[in-house]
Amino acid sequence: MDKHIYLENITVAFPAKAGTVQAVNQVDAVFNSGEITGIIGETGSGKSVLGRSVLRLTAANSRITGRIIYKNADLLQLSEAELNQIRGKTIAFIPQNPDTAFDPTMTIGQQIMEGPVYHKKTPQAAAKLLAIRQLQRYAFPEPHKIVNSYPFQLSGGMRQRTLCAMSTALSPEWLIADEPTKGLDAMIRRQVCQLFFDLKENMQVSIIMITHDLRLAQKLCDTIIVLYAGTIFEQGTAGELFQTPLHPYTGGLLNAQPHKSLLPLPGMPPSLIDLPPGCKFQPRCPEQTELCRLQEPALQAVNGRRVRCWKYA
Numbered sequence: 373m374d375k376h377i378y379l380e381n382i383t384v385a386f387p388a389k390a391g392t393v394q395a396v397n398q399v400d401a402v403f404n405s406g407e408i409t410g411i412i413g414e415t416g417s418g419k420s421v422l423g424r425s426v427l428r429l430t431a432a433n434s435r436i437t438g439r440i441i442y443k444n445a446d447l448l449q450l451s452e453a454e455l456n457q458i459r460g461k462t463i464a465f466i467p468q469n470p471d472t473a474f475d476p477t478m479t480i481g482q483q484i485m486e487g488p489v490y491h492k493k494t495p496q497a498a499a500k501l502l503a504i505r506q507l508q509r510y511a512f513p514e515p516h517k518i519v520n521s522y523p524f525q526l527s528g529g530m531r532q533r534t535l536c537a538m539s540t541a542l543s544p545e546w547l548i549a550d551e552p553t554k555g556l557d558a559m560i561r562r563q564v565c566q567l568f569f570d571l572k573e574n575m576q577v578s579i580i581m582i583t584h585d586l587r588l589a590q591k592l593c594d595t596i597i598v599l600y601a602g603t604i605f606e607q608g609t610a611g612e613l614f615q616t617p618l619h620p621y622t623g624g625l626l627n628a629q630p631h632k633s634l635l636p637l638p639g640m641p642p643s644l645i646d647l648p649p650g651c652k653f654q655p656r657c658p659e660q661t662e663l664c665r666l667q668e669p670a671l672q673a674v675n676g677r678r679v680r681c682w683k684y685a
């Protein structure tokens with residue numbers, strides 16, 4: 373039995389007063405085990421909603437349809453109790469905002485120990501040792517001290533690393549990390565990058581990495597998925613995709629990076645309540661044609677990659 377995660381026709385909608393927000397639209401993808409898959413795209417493109425949908429961690433008002441197959445089970449069909457056996461233990465999640473992930477009244481040690489004590493019934497003393505070892509692994513110079521401190525006593529970078537320590541305390545098979553380098557300075561970013569590389573190479577953790585940090589994605593990821601308006605616009609190996617982006621949207625994203633031309637993509641993403649006809653990117657696309665305005669292109673295979681653009685049909 374393979375350990376890939378298969379997304380089949382995943383749609384996530386949020387019914388709202390003004391209409392239904394289509395945050396994720398008919399996504400088909402395979403996250404390969406043993407790899408780091410990056411999900412990139414502009415703000416609001418559906419990265420977090422898609423990542424959260426794997427463990428059904430989207431807001432209570434969300435409607436998720438489709439299938440998410442992992443080890444022959446559809447995660448969308450499991451009961452809460454069954455899914456709780458997977459959350460954190462087999463598939464761990466690092467949320468986008470680290471501060472919401474901590475309980476301010478508990479010590480760092482207690483928070484790292486929570487998973488092992490809950491899932492594996494590890495005795496307190498052994499769990500504390502495990503917490504200290506985890507902190508050591510994540511480059512805390514004084515883990516014995518940190519284990520007894522509270523989240524507010526740590527810097528942003530330390531909290532991010534603590535989250536990694538918490539999420540991997542149970543040696544999960546998968547880690548879904550939502551913006552793990554957000555707000556970190558260059559040195560800590562490099563540390564976190566190394567840490568993810570070690571997780572993959574030395575601890576056999578497969579990773580879904582959601583990020584705006586395209587340099588991180590290029591360095592670390594095996595495969596990249598590009599999202600726009602909740603839909604996959606392009607997918608390929610990181611090497612190929614960064615070298616020769618196929619979709620004009622991907623090209624625009626890469627050009628907007630500080631070390632490139634810093635040219636922002638023109639226009640704004642569409643309203644997810646009222647999507648444009650044809651290709652969802654056409655109102656902003658410098659290469660749009662009549663066909664793009666009339667009909668939505670399918671996600672097609674092109675030389676082992678996938679792209680949603682009439683240019684390649």
Ligand SMILES: Nc1ncnc2c1ncn2[C@@H]1O[C@H](COP(=O)(O)OP(=O)(O)OP(=O)(O)O)[C@@H](O)[C@H]1O
Pocket residue numbers: 386388393395413414415416417418419420421422431433468584644
């Ligand atoms: N609970 C909700 N109710 C209604 N709309 C929502 C809800 N959660 C997310 N959305 C909408 O879904 C869309 C996708 O949001 P998402 O958070 O996945 O974007 P993102 O790509 O992660 O953006 P960012 O890069 O800023 O984190 C957005 O338009 C957002 O407003």
Ligand SMILES: [Mg+2]
Pocket residue numbers: 419420421468550
């Ligand atoms: Mg997000």
